[in-house]
Amino acid sequence: MVQLYLSKAAADMSGDGDSVKERLSLLQRLESIIWSIITSGGRYEARLWLCNTISCIQCITPNNQRELFLDLMTSKPPKHDVAAQLLRMILEKSPEKVGPVIAKKSYLLEKFFEGNPRRILQWFDNFAGAGESGHRKGARALSQFAFVNRDICWEELEWKGRHGQSPAVVATKPHYFHDLDVLRTVENFLEYVPDFWSSNELAESLRDGEIFKIDTQYFVDQFIKLLYEENLEDLWVVVEKFLTEEQYSYLCQHLLILLDEHGLLAFLNSISRYIFTGVQCKDYGYQSSWLEYLLLSSTDITLNELFLLNAVISHGRKILHLLNDEEHTEENGRVEELLRAASMFSDADHWTLIRECITMRKKVAMKWIGLHSWSLHYILSKECKTRESCESIFIRNGIGFRKADDYTLVSYDSYPKTYGSAIDDKDSRRVGGKKRKRDKKKRKRNKDDHEEWNSDGLDEFKTSNGQQSLKLEERSWLLSTDGYLCAWHTADLPEHLSSYCFLTWMKCIYSKC
Template sequence: MLQLFLSEPTWGEYDKNDESYERRRSLLGELESVIWSLLSSEGRSEARLWLCNTLSSIRSISPRRQRDLFVRLLRSKPVKRHLASQLLQLIFEKQPQKMGSIIAKRSHNLETFFKGNSVWVFVPYMGNPRRILQWFSNFSVAGDLEHGNGAKALSRFAFVNRDICWEELEWKGKHGQSPAMVATKPHYFLDLDVQRTVENFLEYVPEFWSSNEFSESLKDGSILLVDTKFFVNLFIDIMYKEDLEEVWDVVEEFLMEQSFSFLCHHLLIILEEQDLRLFLELIPKYLKSKSEVFAFDNSSEWLEIILSKYGGSSTIDQLVLLNAVTNQGRQLLRLVKEEGSEEEKEKIQNLVFQLCESSSCANDLASILGEGLKMKPLELITKLGLQSWAIHFRLSEEFRTPESWESLFISNGIKFRKSDKYALLHDDEFPENSESDYNGRSSVRLKPKKHRKHKKRRREDFDCAESYENELVDFNLSNNKLDLQSKARNWLLSTDGYSTTWSSVDLPEHLSKHCFITWLKWVFAKWRVCLDP
């Protein structure tokens, strides 16, 4: 039977020259090589994404620390334009008014935005038609209060400054409109030739671009949607070339307000390899120290401990591999089956079988643990992760029946209770007025007329269901109820204090993680004894 090594061995009672130790160490090295070969080719981007997802579940970083972490990454050299671009787009989407207020103070700079490309510098009266129409053409029949931001700014400025700019308004009709006429019938603005009018303002009315009317129209940040790429580039220049404190204040505030999970999901996935490596080098400084945290309730917590203690000595490749075999066992198994060559699949299967031989004894793993104290910490932890994934693989491939699972529990000292989660009906749940016939079908007394109306349909439904009898359920005629086939059995286990119902689908992942966490606790406890004063 498969040995899960859940009983802590007696430290030191092993022979480091034992052949089983050398054999297991060699097998783990070979398994690491094959898995890494697969991850570094077909599955590299996916494995990186797995690591980012695990990092996003870290909970111990405070809002101030996460702000400092990402700001330090943003300010590192070379300039992180790609990261800054993604972050600015998130701010534009969630808090556009904060950037809009900054643009409003620099409204005069948007004159060039509506002029368009620099190729038109020698023809200043021409503008960018798309930008002009999208921002200024949103006039409403209802008048000023319903005009869009750009149209409202244009109409209000025109009325207030009609002595200097009314002649620059271009109308689509045969003749222009007077201020008095438009004031009484504001819907006349719908006849304004917006593009030609704004081009006239670009050439002859420079006062408009610094006016209060135009500035007010920008404050809610909706201007950012006209050309997001332009404004992203504009703010990147303001951040890195001008180093404007006001923009960095908005960025820092946003980084504090969002959850660490949100930031990781949206920012880490777009980092270049060297930038992700820098993030992994920086993050240990912002995690709680080893004296503050010593828990293993979920995958992110033990990863936090590893990063806080040994992150500085780790490489991105080590963490990608370790995360894949410990936190993403099921996904790694799928990757092997879908992307691995036949040679790789066969080799992994053979290595897993040898690592999980029933002849393995506790001292075999004890030697790895004992000698591992002399290794680099991440090297030992990775070996334990590889052994746990080998168990995951073996459980997924070979354990199919409830009897095999229960035999595994018993042989490895795991207490269990059978769960009735999927029972269709208990004996004491039959309604008081129900009756059962000898065909195994229970029915409730109904009014005769209604019963006859649906009798034919119910008979057809039952005949259809009966064809699936052998696949899904077994009719128990002795007690007049439906019993689930044994293969649908679920269990409550002592591994998690009987808190969750486990099925055979989820057991390989749960048990392999439980093994890894158990071994890791032993190792960390031993390291604390050896290293702590």
């Protein structure tokens, strides 16, 4: 049976000092195996996992994140790839913020359309037909500018028919613009009507930023030059506002993966100055809390140490997934052999190890505790297969639980039963047995609706839409580990329980229990 080492009474017991050395030796060998797995295909995946955890840090304010990413963009040498990705994000999510900026750069617009018929037609060939409400995009700008400035530019309009159209005729019948040769007209405007490219009419058509969809990469390249060569204030204002208003997690997930390892470590060191000094191990209730505490308490941590800690503490399930790949069959066997030996350690041995960790450097203690909690994750993934095995683990380790499944289709008892190591549930099982006898009579009358049932009537049933079935082994529980707030399914129990163990042990280490 799996021991989770949660008993505070065992913390007062004295274990064997040799067993602590043996346990540390075992964890050191486990560390070597896990490190070889997470770096077997290069270090990219380990970096990706770390970036994901960094994106979960909760103490970063909007102003903090603006300063963090601005520092990243203005570092020496400039990180143009990060800036380019950020600009793509802005053009995708908030193009209207950049539309007015490009409208002030007429030479960029002329360059954009010169010698490019495809772009010209995409933007300007959008005249309304008969019965339609109005021209769109560049067509609206072209028609409005042509009417307002007809004395100087109407002759530059090229028509497809035998003769051109007069302003008076087109004013009463705007759909006549469909007869305009758009390509030749815009080429004429590029050569002979420079005022159009800096006009209010064209600027207004650019305001919503829809033009960026025609060729996003062109505008990204131009904006990079405006930022770093011209230091264009208007564009920097847009960037700063976006960095302030956008979600921190979104920025991290899209930008940090572009950094090399040196840049990523520098970013983490920058984050440390924004972490609240009040962060303590009691706050370890979310994915990145351990990282916040470590950055606050350790100034010399390396990226390799972070990769390993992050993998075993925040991404244990992903390590299991890698272990199950055929290419890691040998490593999987070695892990199983190691953890089979770990089952010999007692509660007293474990708490002796915890007391030993109190004397260690924080990052070292966290590594051993992280590896130890992951080893339980591995063992629990093998053990948490059925309802009975899960509930036995709860009872053995003093974890209170309630069944969270609502079987309203087959049971009229809406009150969940509470279980735990100190609770006797014999009476509740007896009551349930009587109820199942009554249900059996009802099932005979509804045989067409429920054809196959097991002896307790709850093994399998179809949902109201008749498409899914739920088995006993797939039940979920409300646990005392989180105050009965969340229903935990068998697939998620190993990760939750191992994380709860990590939290419990870390609290003991930093409160020096």
